Amino acid sequence: MDVVLLSRLQFAAATMFHFLFVPLTLGLAFLLAFMETMYVRTGDEDYLRMTKFWGKIFLINFALGIVTGITLEFQFGTNWSRYSGYVGDIFGSLLAIEATTSFFLESTLIGVWIFGWKKLSKKAHATVMWLVAFAGSLSAIWIITANGWMQHPVGFTIRNGRAELSDFMAVVTNKFAILELIHTLSASYVLSAFFIMGISAYHLLKKQHVALFTKSFRIALYFGIVSTLVVVVEGDTHGVHVTEVQPVKLAAMEAHWETTTRAPIHLFAIPDEENGKNLIEIGSIPGLLSFLGYHDFNAEVKGLNDFPKEDRPPVFITFVAFRLMVGLGTLFLLLMFIGFLRRNKLSDSPLFLKAMLWAIPLPYIAIECGWVLAEVGRQPWIVYGLMRTSDAVSPIASVQVAMTLLGFVVVYGLLGAAGFYLIVKHARKGPDAPAKS
Amino acid sequence: MVLETIWFFLWGLLWAVFFVTDGFDFGVGALSPFLAKTEKEKRVMMNAIGPLWDGNEVWLITAGGVTFAAFPLVYAVMFSSLYTALMLILFSLIIRGVSFEFRHQIESPAWKKIWDTCFFMGSVLPAILFGVAFANIFKGIPIDQDGVLQGNLFTLLNPYGLLGGVLFLLLFLEHGALWLSIRADAGLKDRSVATAQKIWPLLLAVAVIFLVATAFATPLYDNYLKNPVLFLILVATVAGLVGTKFFLNKAAYFKAWFASALTITGTTFFGVTGLYPNMFPSSLNPAYSLTAFNASSSPLTLKIMLTVIVIFIPLVIGYQIWAYTLFKDKVNDKELTY
Numbered sequence: 001m002d003v004v005l006l007s008r009l010q011f012a013a014a015t016m017f018h019f020l021f022v023p024l025t026l027g028l029a030f031l032l033a034f035m036e037t038m039y040v041r042t043g044d045e046d047y048l049r050m051t052k053f054w055g056k057i058f059l060i061n062f063a064l065g066i067v068t069g070i071t072l073e074f075q076f077g078t079n080w081s082r083y084s085g086y087v088g089d090i091f092g093s094l095l096a097i098e099a100t101t102s103f104f105l106e107s108t109l110i111g112v113w114i115f116g117w118k119k120l121s122k123k124a125h126a127t128v129m130w131l132v133a134f135a136g137s138l139s140a141i142w143i144i145t146a147n148g149w150m151q152h153p154v155g156f157t158i159r160n161g162r163a164e165l166s167d168f169m170a171v172v173t174n175k176f177a178i179l180e181l182i183h184t185l186s187a188s189y190v191l192s193a194f195f196i197m198g199i200s201a202y203h204l205l206k207k208q209h210v211a212l213f214t215k216s217f218r219i220a221l222y223f224g225i226v227s228t229l230v231v232v233v234e235g236d237t238h239g240v241h242v243t244e245v246q247p248v249k250l251a252a253m254e255a256h257w258e259t260t261t262r263a264p265i266h267l268f269a270i271p272d273e274e275n276g277k278n279l280i281e282i283g284s285i286p287g288l289l290s291f292l293g294y295h296d297f298n299a300e301v302k303g304l305n306d307f308p309k310e311d312r313p314p315v316f317i318t319f320v321a322f323r324l325m326v327g328l329g330t331l332f333l334l335l336m337f338i339g340f341l342r343r344n345k346l347s348d349s350p351l352f353l354k355a356m357l358w359a360i361p362l363p364y365i366a367i368e369c370g371w372v373l374a375e376v377g378r379q380p381w382i383v384y385g386l387m388r389t390s391d392a393v394s395p396i397a398s399v400q401v402a403m404t405l406l407g408f409v410v411v412y413g414l415l416g417a418a419g420f421y422l423i424v425k426h427a428r429k430g431p432d433a434p435a436k437s
Numbered sequence: 438m439v440l441e442t443i444w445f446f447l448w449g450l451l452w453a454v455f456f457v458t459d460g461f462d463f464g465v466g467a468l469s470p471f472l473a474k475t476e477k478e479k480r481v482m483m484n485a486i487g488p489l490w491d492g493n494e495v496w497l498i499t500a501g502g503v504t505f506a507a508f509p510l511v512y513a514v515m516f517s518s519l520y521t522a523l524m525l526i527l528f529s530l531i532i533r534g535v536s537f538e539f540r541h542q543i544e545s546p547a548w549k550k551i552w553d554t555c556f557f558m559g560s561v562l563p564a565i566l567f568g569v570a571f572a573n574i575f576k577g578i579p580i581d582q583d584g585v586l587q588g589n590l591f592t593l594l595n596p597y598g599l600l601g602g603v604l605f606l607l608l609f610l611e612h613g614a615l616w617l618s619i620r621a622d623a624g625l626k627d628r629s630v631a632t633a634q635k636i637w638p639l640l641l642a643v644a645v646i647f648l649v650a651t652a653f654a655t656p657l658y659d660n661y662l663k664n665p666v667l668f669l670i671l672v673a674t675v676a677g678l679v680g681t682k683f684f685l686n687k688a689a690y691f692k693a694w695f696a697s698a699l700t701i702t703g704t705t706f707f708g709v710t711g712l713y714p715n716m717f718p719s720s721l722n723p724a725y726s727l728t729a730f731n732a733s734s735s736p737l738t739l740k741i742m743l744t745v746i747v748i749f750i751p752l753v754i755g756y757q758i759w760a761y762t763l764f765k766d767k768v769n770d771k772e773l774t775y
Contacts, residue, residue: 059538060538062538063534063535063537063538063539064535066491066534067530067531067532067534067535068531070494070497070498070527070531071527071531073498073501073505074501074516076505076512076516077501077505077512077513077515077516077517077523078520078523079517081513081514081516081517082513084505084509084513084516085510085513087509088506088509088510088512088513088734089509089734090738091505092502092504092505092506092509092512092734093506093734093738093741093742095502095505095506096499096503096505096506096742096745097506097742097745098502099498099499099502100749101749103495103498104492104495104749104753104757105753105756107491107492107494107495108491108492108495108753108756108757108760109756109760110491111487111488111489111490111491111492111760111764112488112760112763114487114488115487115488115772116488116763118772119763119764120763159735160735162509164734164735164737164738165734165735165737165738165741166737168741394513394517394520395517395583395585400520400521404520404524407524407528411528415531415535418535418539419535419539422539422542422543425542
């Protein structure tokens with residue numbers, strides 16, 4: 001295998017593994033801060049037990065997110081050195097700003113939170129978790145701004161044989177990045193909500209710690225409903241913007257080959273990338289793609305065949321990832337709606353609780369699909385329209401990359417298994433018994 | 438010209454702070470199998486750095502990020518040409534990081550053994566490899582005009598590179614032993630103090646050999662000979678080393694730790710100042726070397742980043758000092774978290 005493909009696989013493995021932990025960190029941090037604040041304000045010990053229970057799971061997840069995050073910053077240099085040299089003026093600054101403004105705060109304060117229960121006042125301790133939560137989401141702002149720039153580069157000029165920053169404000173107010181940010185953050189909050197509701201459902205089904213888990217469930221439910229609605233509304237705007245700046249990605253995510261008006265969406269299709277058509281199309285809804293892209297059922301949508309073959313992303317992966325993401329998102333909306341109706345009789349809704357337990361992995365799948373769509377759909381570009389992925393790779397031997405890819409698969413596989421085991425163990429065990437008064 | 442020079446020394450400073458802060462974490466990890474006699478002592482060692490290691494490690498992320506932002510070509514060539522060494526550091530940091538959170542989760546000797554090994558390996562390897570990498574940078578790396586390494590990991594494991602590795606390991610061992618002298622109690626504290634005493638002459642000997650070898654293996658002294666006032670950096674470094682011993686003898690462990698921090702900072706700046714304006718010199722042809730001037734970002738980026746650094750780094754230092762003061766006392770048995 002060549003060094004480009006190996007490096008892409010390594011990047012995909014490292015990034016997708018990292019992103020198994022990031023969303024829960026982002027969302028759960030706010031919920032923990034909220035729970036601890038409720039404890040400080042009401043003095044209700046249930047909230048303290050709740051904070052400690054979810055906190056344990058949070059920290060295992062957080063540790064895995066932290067250690068896998070370092071890889072991400074290093075691998076631009078190790079594996080994508082030509083990319084780093086070409087765009088470092090802009091991209092590198094965003095990563096450095098992230099570390100300085102956000103990651104420092106998050107990493108320093110998490111240590112204070114873990115060890116500071118008896119060293120700080122209750123109020124100060126809860127404030128520390130709020131800061132951890134804000135720092136986490138602030139991190140996301142910078143990282144997504146960096147990714148948004150790769151999706152839709154702005155604010156630069158080509159000078160001295162590289163992309164140099166010409167307008168910093170344009171980079172930080174990049175509409176693509178802002179939409180992507182709202183999408184990623186709210187999707188992460190949805191994931192966290194499902195995680196809490198799923199584990200709470202497990203205990204509610206077993207009729208243990210009912211009061212504590214009913215509270216947890218409701219907190220997550222309200223958080224989740226708001227977040228899901230944000231994803232839906234933003235997703236709609238996002239579609240229009242992708243159509244505007246990345247028309248070929250839109251065409252690929254719908255396997256749309258010929259330029260037409262009243263362009264349809266196929267519920268399912270098998271694209272034939274060689275011959276530029278779909279082998280099978282099932283459940284075609286005319287005009288829906290035109291509406292998605294232009295908010296007009298009659299709009300003309302450019303098809304893949306009108307883009308040079310060497311500029312098209314892999315269609316099948318992009319198409320499937322989009323379908324899975326949207327399909328699951330719709331399911332989440334439905335589950336949230338049922339949850340809202342059943343919010344006051346959760347313990348009497350075993351079927352719903354069971355569904356919520358089994359729904360835990362689904363937002364993970366949806367969020368990974370979202371990244372596959374964003375990143376694979378951007379191919380063959382590493383920076384859309386500016387630099388090709390094949391030109392970005394480091395001048396290193398493929399055997400080196402093969403070795404480290406193997407290393408990542410083995411080490412991450414083992415750590416993932418251990419982390420999964422520990423989280424399941426704690427989740428099942430439930431919170432500590434209430435302190436005897 | 439001025440902007441690039443400011444950035445060059447900021448770059449050196451960030452590495453120095455990383456070595457000072459995470460350096461004692463590495464030292465504690467590397468000493469863990471030798472100093473802890475009981476399960477409780479093992480936990481005390483982990484808890485002595487438990488609240489701080491994560492914030493310390495971000496200095497590495499920032500040093501890396503700033504290299505990327507201010508000197509993209511250095512970042513690109515350094516990280517890709519030192520590929521295998523960097524990946525080893527990365528894997529080490531990964532297993533070290535999780536060992537804190539994982540070790541205490543299951544009460545099984547076999548499980549704990551796994552994470553004790555990860556904690557140890559994940560501390561020793563980076564300590565040595567950072568030394569090897571920086572010594573090789575001082576010496577010059579065989580990179581061609583495209584920044585491609587003409588060699589492999591073993592090219593880096595030359596005598597001077599290995600000497601750098603030993604020097605860094607000893608610096609961090611001393612630094613870690615001093616931190617434990619501050620935060621550990623009873624037997625563990627006594628053993629830490631004794632270790633710091635034992636390592637000190639070794640460190641002194643290796644430091645002297647390193648300084649002499651540097652004259653033969655690298656062009657670092659050229660800058661000093663051109664501008665002898667710079668020898669003050671070396672004087673400060675030596676003062677730190679002597680001060681470490683002086684305060685150690687007086688059982689003033691905090692002061693000894695600060696003196697050790699001065700030694701580490703001085704060592705880093707000794708190298709960085711000798712390199713200037715080179716950042717990643719080529720041993721094949723000086724024309725291929727990456728310098729603060731031919732590898733830097735645009736003036737606009739450098740200015741924006743400087744603004745960010747000037748505002749936020751003092752803030753970071755502020756809240757990190759606060760965190761350090763929270764966790765500077767003896768590790769309390771009842772608060773063993775890890």
